[in-house]
Amino acid sequence: MVEKVYPMTLEGKKNLENELEELITVKRKEIVERIKIARSFGDLSENSEYESAKDEQAFVEGRITTIETMIRFSQIIDNNNDKDKVSLGHTITFIELPDGEEEEYTIVGSAEADPFSGKISNDSPIAKALLGKSINEEVTISTPGGDMQVKITKIA
Template identity: 50%
Template sequence: MAEKDVFLTVEGLKKLEKELDKLKTVKRKEVAEKIKQALAFGDISENSEYDQAKNEQAQLEERIAKLEMILRNAKLIDDEDISTDVVSIGSKVVVKDLEYNEEMEYTIVGSAEANPYEGKISNESPVGKALLGKKKEEIVEVRVPDGLIKYQILSITR
């Protein structure tokens, strides 16, 4: 599988680097200790603690590999490169839902950093894709599973 560029803000990059460091230095030791304790129980053929610890180890190593791949392919979003004329990755966008007359603020980020609960939406999400390249006051139509949403862009900031 070809690796693609992963867009990250400075904040997102630091967060992922911190998580990777914790997984490698703290979590690996914890899992190794669990495996060691499970082996002390003897026969591993029917040792559920051993199986659980090995599964946890596999999940941990998978997450470490994923984070390393993300960081290897990271393209840093520099605040200076973020336009306030058109929506781009890194933009903070205030939109108005024209049906419900509600305002929402989104920050457009790369998929590795997306967290809708924090208002960070991916550039690959339906809303993120629809907003990219648009200007203030433009009306954007977004096809979602429930139908069509219309947003008006109220502001674009860094």
């Protein structure tokens, strides 16, 4: 069976490693303590605190497994030398046509995507349309809200 590869920047991998460390060394211990305290309340079948702690434990253990897999199968993207074409790890600035509204996104792997901080997944419609394109190239991006025309102004 071929495992999925998780493309990411070195910074993204370090962030995942830090999150994993926090989950293992801090969160796990907090949850075990919560479970211990909840057990002391008696009947577990009607103990909402116990159920809540067990649910959180399941979530944290699932997240730990997911992060471990992403780190194990990570592929570090480093293309700082090639600024001619849009690729993973690049920050792209473009203007929407015809009104000229400027937007900037960094294209990252899905493991480190965070649209609220301007990091979009390489699987997103915007990234898929921009990948492989050059500065001054006009691109049509198909989004759920409809097509938009953009012109790439900067690749960093």
